[in-house]
Amino acid sequence: MTDFLSDEFWNNRYVDGNTGWDLGEISPPIKAYVDQLENKELKILIPGAGNGHEVSYLFDQGFRNVHVLDFAPLAMQTFLExxxxxxxSQAHTANFFDFEGAFDLIIxxxxxxxxDPCLRSSYAEQSASLLRNGGKLVGVLxxxxxxxxxxxxxxxxxxxxxxxxxxSEVSMEECYNSIGPRQGNELFIRLTK
Ligand SMILES: C[S@@+](CC[C@H](N)C(=O)[O-])C[C@H]1O[C@@H](n2cnc3c(N)ncnc32)[C@H](O)[C@@H]1O
Known part of the structure; x- marks a missing residue:
């Protein structure tokens, strides 16, 4: 028995290949956002990255200060392979809620x-604590x-x-560029600390 939503629960999803969320490539709304970024020095965190398609895209585009985090060991191992x-040193097998750092951007x-939805306020607080002042949390909900x-x-x-x-700034807009099955069901969020 594994605790629901524990690291073991998620790791088992990778062991079993039960990863229906995995797009196999960077999510298009995030790609559009990344493609207009000019500053390749940004210190970026991608938490809960799974197989890390967003991470490898950023890295391949020359963003060298990108950090990947997931608490499922198999996901991190597969990403590194x-x-x-x-x-x-930029790959962290860790719980998002226990992690520390000062990033310019979290994706x-x-x-x-x-x-667990009861942790959403904690997620918001922890995201803000992982950003320097003026840093941004950007992505898709x-x-x-x-x-x-x-x-x-x-x-x-x-x-x-x-x-x-x-x-201090909260923007959430309907995505115009979601993948087919998620069209009309995603918000693009841009939040500034
Ligand atoms: C639905 S999957 C999404 C993976 C990836 N972002 C994607 O879209 O393919 C959620 C991921 O978050 C990770 N995760 C869940 N809770 C976490 C936590 N508290 N700390 C770190 N990783 C977590 C899981 O291990 C899993 O890889």
Missing amino acids: RNPEFPT EQTLFCAI FNREFDGGPPFGGSKSDYVDQFKPFF
Whole structure:
């Protein structure tokens, strides 16, 4: 028996190949955002990165100060095997809620929907604590409900209430460029500490 949503629960999803969330490539809304970034020196964290398609895209585009984090050991091992050039010092097998650092940018892609919804305010607070002043949390959140979970859904008004206490600027807009099955069901978020 594994605790629901524990590191062991998630690691077993990778062991079993039960990873229906994995797009096999960078999420298109995040690619569009990354492609307009000019500063390749940004210190970037991608938490709950799984197989890390966003991480390898950024690294290949020349963002060398990108850090990958996931608490499922198999996901991290697979990422490093597929990306042998990636510095192991920037690969963290760790719990997001226990991690420490000061980043310019955190990229969110299906970690928020994977945690227990009762931890959402803690996620917002922890994201802010991992950013330097003026740093940004950017990415994609589901804008729909699901039966059960994970993934756990939600709506813009709930999210705004959860993030506003910790960020000075909160922007959440419907994505125009989601992958087919997620079209109309995603918000692109840009939050500034
Ligand atoms: C739904 S998967 C998404 C993976 C990846 N972002 C993607 O889109 O393919 C959620 C990921 O978050 C990780 N995760 C969940 N809770 C975590 C936590 N508290 N700390 C670190 N990683 C966590 C899981 O191990 C899993 O890899």
